Amino acid sequence: MIVSIRRIAKVAMLTGALLTAGCSQTSGDASAKRTEFNIGWSIYAGWMPWPYAQQSGIVKKWADKYGIKINIVQVNDYVESVNQYTAGKLDGVTVANMDALTIPAAGGKDTSAIIVGDYSNGNDGILMKGAGDLKAIKGKQVNLVELSVSHYLLARGLSSVGLSMSDVKTMNTGDADIVGAFASPDVTAAVAWNPQLSTMKAQAGAKEVFSSADIPGEILDLLVVDTTTLKANPNLGKALAGIWYDTVALMKRQDAEGKAARAGMAKLAGATPEAFDSQLTTTYLYADPKAAVAATSAPALVTTMTRVRDFSFSKGLFKGAGSADAVGMSFPGGKTLGDAQHVTLRFDESYMKLAADGKL
Structure with a gap:
């Protein structure tokens, strides 16, 4: 059975992350050009392509292409994975849209969502x-x-x-x-x-x-990366996009290789192939980068994130904020929500677009 823990369960964990994020980032290191990066993940059907890509050599293939090394790091607890990213111990992490907003972004950590991987379609x-x-x-x-x-x-x-x-x-x-x-x-x-x-x-x-x-498209699962790190090392974004679309294309195949890939992901998740396939039926994977770019650029995403931020603010998840506008978000095409002078969550479609255009 897959243990899906991509959710926040305790107020203390949330507010603790918010209070400490601003003082725990390693901004000096983030702005440097580097060759090795750590990307965190936790068990969830829509995120299993990442560890499988590492196991199968897809991560190495794309990292080698761009002359870098990428470590795909499992964190057993979802909340802890997001907190580690917020504290600067990981360069990127798999996270749900609401949690990307209420933990790193609300805590002041400038974060870019570069892969919109799936949405819950009945999960x-x-x-x-x-x-x-x-x-x-x-x-x-x-x-x-x-x-x-x-x-x-x-x-x-x-x-x-x-x-x-x-x-x-x-x-x-x-x-x-x-x-x-x-x-x-x-x-x-x-x-x-x-x-x-x-x-x-x-x-x-x-x-x-x-x-x-x-409510299709509202509960999104993302790969986010530290914005400063990404700006200094754009090849990281390119490699991650290549890894994602290569792996998802493989898992969507209905031949023996596709079946083997899904079985491998199921094993990594501690599930049977049948249980994993069942999870996938209620997970809408953006296997086509063009579809992911379209979804990220659509007005519906702004509407969704408005609902998410208004709900989050109403529940006190923007610690100390006077209004829902306290946290700024940006979207493709220059659209912003909230404080445009303090944008800390960016939906960046550029790397998905490179994949869609065959330019990786």
């Missing part, structure tokens, strides 16, 4: 017992990992049926405990992500009433 869902209509959730307790993407999904789901967060009571429940909690007769509503979601859906009387497939 996250709202479940109820004894009701098949989300409107029936009004007045109920909802178990979930508070201040996570599950919390965001709940807010989006409620909004879709004319309800708000004040219409429900949330109960913070860790991802390790959510399956057991939902099995209790007292718990009638919950929000979860895979693989826990699949297990919970199989419980008697459980019905999925809303999922990330209802």
Whole structure:
């Protein structure tokens, strides 16, 4: 079973990252031209191409092309991987869009999202017992990992049926405990992500009433890199784009080589090939760089990140900020959100475009 932990579970971890980010960056080192880099990852279906690329030699192929060395480093805990990146111990990391905003960017670390790798297309869902209509959730307790993407999904789901967060009571429940909690007769509503979601859906009387497939493109999984490091070492971005698209093209193949690649990724994730393939059915991978460039350049991304930042601010995830505009974000075409003089999250499509144009 794949342990999907690309979510933030504890306020203390979030605020701790925000408070320490500004003083823990190694900006002097980041601005230097270098030949060796460390990219962190944690286990999630959409991120398994990275360790497989290292194992299979794809990382070395592209790193050698640009005369650099790239270490793909596993961090067992997702939160810790993002914190290590924020502290300057990693040059890049796999991260969800909401967490890229609320941890490194909100903490003042200038961060560039250079690979939009996938979006959750059903990996996250709202479940109820004894009701098949989300409107029936009004007045109920909802178990979930508070201040996570599950919390965001709940807010989006409620909004879709004319309800708000004040219409429900949330109960913070860790991802390790959510399956057991939902099995209790007292718990009638919950929000979860895979693989826990699949297990919970199989419980008697459980019905999925809303999922990330209802808000396609909003829960994004990214590869982000320190902006200063990237500016000093653009070949790092080129190599990472080459690695990603080479590997995803291989895993999407339906021949023996594609099957073997997916089986290899499943093993690295501690999953069976069947379980891994099941995870992929609810993960929309941007295998085509042209599609990734289009998604990153579309007005819909600005709309999504506006919703994400407004939700994050409303939950106190911009520590000490007076408004949601405190954190600046930039997008292709010169569009910005928030403080244009303090942009710390940049959606940079240039390396994906090089791949799309065959110029890597």
